[in-house]
Amino acid sequence: MALPEVKQTATEARLATLTMPDAGCTRAAREDALARVLESGLPNRRDEYWKYTQPDTLVAPHAAPAAVLQDDESLIFDELDRLKIVFVDGVFTPEESDDLSLEGVVIDRLEDICCKDIHWAKELYGVLEARGQDPVQRPLAALNTAFATDGVAIHVTGKPSKPINLIYRHESPESDVVLHHVIRVEGGAEATILETGPAASRFNKCMEIDVADNGTLHHVRAQGRDHERRAATHMFTRLGQESVYKSFTLTVNGVLTRNEQIVELTGDDAVAHVAGACVGDGDFHHDDTVFVTHDAVNCESRQVFKKVLRNGATGVFQGKILVKAGAQKTDGYQISQSLLLDDDSQFLAKPELEIYADDVACSHGSTSGAIDETALFYLRSRGVPTKDATNMLTLAFLAEAVDEIEDSSLAEAIVSRLEGWLARRS
């Protein structure tokens, strides 16, 4: 079917600014992905899946300039022992990165894979993204697969002793970045991936994660504070039997952020938790779009998303649990909540359940509310000043999402970021 003319024109205009890298073993996947983009066209405001978030600036031929935030706040996780992989405006920067060798994991740069004919990543690159296009099209992810200029392939074969931190530095106000990472966690292996930093003026990032039977992947992300940046990210995760995937994202400001999580539970007894906490102020738009598919027996999934919004900020949550026929004993949970600190902010939520099995427990809830006045009075009556009491209740509201982080030192780092935000803003 031919695309509407507006969409066709916008898609062609964007494609005209991109060049497919010389891609070696990812070539075929990239060409397939380009074909998907051409078929679906890039999203526009008429698409149902983009009803609450305007994709115009994410699709435009060029990135709108975004100022780089100047402040003296130390980088998150700075005190923690981790393996650093630094991208400056989307380019892997070995001088700032650590030596990539670490026991239990093999890390390759995407560029190095591209010149090889055979590499494990070939079996993964673009594969989960392509699977994730059905039943909902995700053209920005396909665009990413086709044109990604950098990224890493992380092969987890054991239990590396420290987390791997992908650090995205934003230096040029004009930067327009497309990164693609692939991660394979072998059976029984376990790793923690951290992602931090504002990345770019416009950031399109795709991560494909394949967790084999009994594997575990923890993911903790802190999206940076550069106010004018825009980002569209996709995480495609496939889970084998008794495997575990736990992901948490903190977003502090950013004029536009769309984070998509597409999780497929394909092996029995697998566990997937995706969580997010975001705090937005003013000209801020944050969209969490989650799609969890249960396609095996006795799996557990949790979606926990909390947003604190003020001064006209907007939060969006589109979350779906799809339970396929035969995915009996599914335990699915989904909660999305916003704390609106004034009358100008808004939260738009679209929780969905689609269930084809008859022996499942799925629950979902979505709420929007102000600070609990009774609790506020209780704290104040004990001598806690209004500002501190409000901050305490705000942190308490976000706690359920932050509690999804298993590692206490990572959770503490996230809480201290949140405290910093609250202190600066109040």
Place this chain on the structure above:
Amino acid sequence: MLEIKNLHVQLEEEDKQILKGVNLTVDAGKVHAIMGPNGSGKSTLSYVLSGRDGYDVTEGSATLNGEDLLEMEPEERAAAGVFLAFQYPVEIPGVGNMTFLRTAVNAQRKARGQEELSATDFLKEVRAKAKSLKIDADMLKRPVNVGFSGGEKKRNEILQMAMLEPKMCILDETDSGLDVDAMKLVAEGVNALRDEGRGFLVITHYQRLLDHIKPDVVHIMANGRIVKTGGPELALEVENNGYADILAEVN
């Protein structure tokens, strides 16, 4: 210490007069009890003194050691020494009980220009006081009042009072929802705080709490006013005959 003069209060939302000229003086070192039928304005009085929103003071005054309470924010009243033990203590998911206590203690110290308690000193004190109220370590770790039984909530109120060492303690139906043993425990907690410098206003429906916390003065409140004041024997009279006789007498 606490001086309430001709206090008139109505609800902010509707034109309904709740307190119609309350006069009450509580001296340091004294325990005053207020009894009265439902809807007489007892709880409203406690909320107005602690600064809860939703009430308009249309006439009269309330001062603590000469300071105008009604002009102060709730946190300022707390720092000045007012403490309200809530009839229904509020559950606050996500805020640890210990964090809450420490924040409150240090906020008040800061407001009074005192140095904050160190983590070790605070811990030592809270453990000792919790122990005497039979509050275990688990209750201190849990979120404020979340999943606490009725008795645990009330003991937690008394623990807060013990930690904050207020000058004027207002207890709003602290005995409600308590079994006999829990009531004894709460009363012991209150009695341990009785001293020369501290005043108490105990709001209750029943004489039984006053068996354990012996009042110096008993007031009967009805229809927004204090209609009768007497000694501890007044509470016994209510217990035996109900309010009907007293109300008939004053009308």
